[in-house]
Amino acid sequence: MRTDVDTTALAVFLFFFALVTIMGFIAARWRRPKTLAVLDEWGLGGRQFGTWITWFLVGGDFYTAYTVIAVPALVYSVGAYGFFALPYTIIVYPFVFSVMPKLWHVAKEHGYVTAADVVHGWYGSRALEVAVAATGVVATMPYIALQLVGMATAIKALGLVGELPLIAAFVVLALYTYSSGLRAPALIAFVKDAMIYIVVIAAIALIPGQLGGYSAVFAGADEAFKAKGSGGILLAPSQYAAYASLALGSALAAFMYPHTLTGVFASRSANTIRKNAVLLPAYTLMLGLLALLGYMGRAAHLKIASANDVVPVLFHTLFASWFAGFAFAAIAIGALVPAAVMSIGAANLFTRNFWKAYVDPQVTPAGEAAVAKIASLVVKIGALLVILYLPTQFALDLQLLGGLWILQTLPALVFRLFTRWLTAPALLAGWAVGLFGGTYLAWTDGLKPLHALTFGYTKVTAYVGLIALAANVTTVVLVNLGVTSLTKRPSS
Amino acid sequence: MVPKTWHRLWLLLLPYIGLLWVPFYNFREPALFGIPFFYWYQLAWVPVSALLTWIAYRTYSHED
Numbered sequence: 001m002r003t004d005v006d007t008t009a010l011a012v013f014l015f016f017f018a019l020v021t022i023m024g025f026i027a028a029r030w031r032r033p034k035t036l037a038v039l040d041e042w043g044l045g046g047r048q049f050g051t052w053i054t055w056f057l058v059g060g061d062f063y064t065a066y067t068v069i070a071v072p073a074l075v076y077s078v079g080a081y082g083f084f085a086l087p088y089t090i091i092v093y094p095f096v097f098s099v100m101p102k103l104w105h106v107a108k109e110h111g112y113v114t115a116a117d118v119v120h121g122w123y124g125s126r127a128l129e130v131a132v133a134a135t136g137v138v139a140t141m142p143y144i145a146l147q148l149v150g151m152a153t154a155i156k157a158l159g160l161v162g163e164l165p166l167i168a169a170f171v172v173l174a175l176y177t178y179s180s181g182l183r184a185p186a187l188i189a190f191v192k193d194a195m196i197y198i199v200v201i202a203a204i205a206l207i208p209g210q211l212g213g214y215s216a217v218f219a220g221a222d223e224a225f226k227a228k229g230s231g232g233i234l235l236a237p238s239q240y241a242a243y244a245s246l247a248l249g250s251a252l253a254a255f256m257y258p259h260t261l262t263g264v265f266a267s268r269s270a271n272t273i274r275k276n277a278v279l280l281p282a283y284t285l286m287l288g289l290l291a292l293l294g295y296m297g298r299a300a301h302l303k304i305a306s307a308n309d310v311v312p313v314l315f316h317t318l319f320a321s322w323f324a325g326f327a328f329a330a331i332a333i334g335a336l337v338p339a340a341v342m343s344i345g346a347a348n349l350f351t352r353n354f355w356k357a358y359v360d361p362q363v364t365p366a367g368e369a370a371v372a373k374i375a376s377l378v379v380k381i382g383a384l385l386v387i388l389y390l391p392t393q394f395a396l397d398l399q400l401l402g403g404l405w406i407l408q409t410l411p412a413l414v415f416r417l418f419t420r421w422l423t424a425p426a427l428l429a430g431w432a433v434g435l436f437g438g439t440y441l442a443w444t445d446g447l448k449p450l451h452a453l454t455f456g457y458t459k460v461t462a463y464v465g466l467i468a469l470a471a472n473v474t475t476v477v478l479v480n481l482g483v484t485s486l487t488k489r490p491s492s
Numbered sequence: 493m494v495p496k497t498w499h500r501l502w503l504l505l506l507p508y509i510g511l512l513w514v515p516f517y518n519f520r521e522p523a524l525f526g527i528p529f530f531y532w533y534q535l536a537w538v539p540v541s542a543l544l545t546w547i548a549y550r551t552y553s554h555e556d
Contacts, residue, residue, distance in 0.1 A: 097545050213526055218528055281542040
């Protein structure tokens, strides 16, 4: 890793960073609402984003800066197994297409802002509402922290040292999110996504040429893994179930997060969401190609201290200075959009499902917006403190558990769209079994995403989140059978 | 919102089958432009899956 400051790269970086900062503040006036002091406006952009804005916003928010760094890093470290992000981000869209338009209808019809609002509206249970809301907030916090890791990697690659640049970038982000709400990341997403596309297209067009073509890249990676003695460019049969279950579990969890749901609820119509399920895979193609950078790093024999440096070092080694600066700006700005939407999603949950539910039930719409704005600041400062004062591994472990946790809210949030049979106590029991049981399994496995299950003589290693979800759903069904047989409820 | 027509949602099951059964595609050959089958097969599912979703999309009314 180079430590001298590359002035050309830094100048390009600062130019784009300044550009999006100005856009962030101007966003308050974009598609100007009568007032931003309403949660629907601040926290959901007025529920009026059409196909293109939603495409940029959800794309910018789901394919995060951390993804851009971490997916190639995982492929660099372990090979084919790291590629599970590709099937994951393909099969997520048929799910989005079948489920999210229905959920949007429910939210729109009743003016719900969060997943926990929806659950409370259906089941009338404060306990279930709090379970869903708390899970959302807790799962999102480490995710925000990881965006900071992504941003810090890009800043470090420019040769800047110390924590001040990261703090400065984050304070700026916090301020314009405070003033403009969801409009800020929605507007910035246009720039961020365009930049990321340019960088990825340049990378996959130019870098393999410098390394002797794709066959040389894969051959080089294959050799490197053989020399290393672990990993490989194909999966071992023992990895099949892990690969598939990670893809499926991640896909089911992806749109349970507050930030992705915020993007869904901010859409203008159910049709906007369906259209996006057709169009968003363009980002998946980009992600798949980006993942191959991990192999390019292997083939280029990079000397790096941490796998997370593979993308920045590759760019620095193989791109001209000005373009490396552009690429790092793309990654850093790429962190701003998800971090902003995540903090807004968490703030919406806090406001609607804690503040309004327990502190001030008579809160006005303007009061809701004020509380949410403060909450978004608190959430971001919390994430910043985690990154500054705790080891990065802590955020990584929490993020892994966060995926497991958020997945346990799926039965409460999705099943009602297909059946009216389930009751709140059953869903709450299932949530608790999945969340605590899954956490226990992951904990005893040393915070690994995979858990080995033994069926007689066969051993299957699968994603612990999906195992927890299976336990969750089983509990829901069993408890519900008990509840419905005990209580003769009048048919509604 | 009760669907009046059959929305061809079954098409949306195909990507799950094609991608979650790993023995279908965990091969090196045939490679395409030097990219092993494992990789280009999964990359190819991106446009195929989008196309299937688009076919399902067309069976919905677009007013809502």
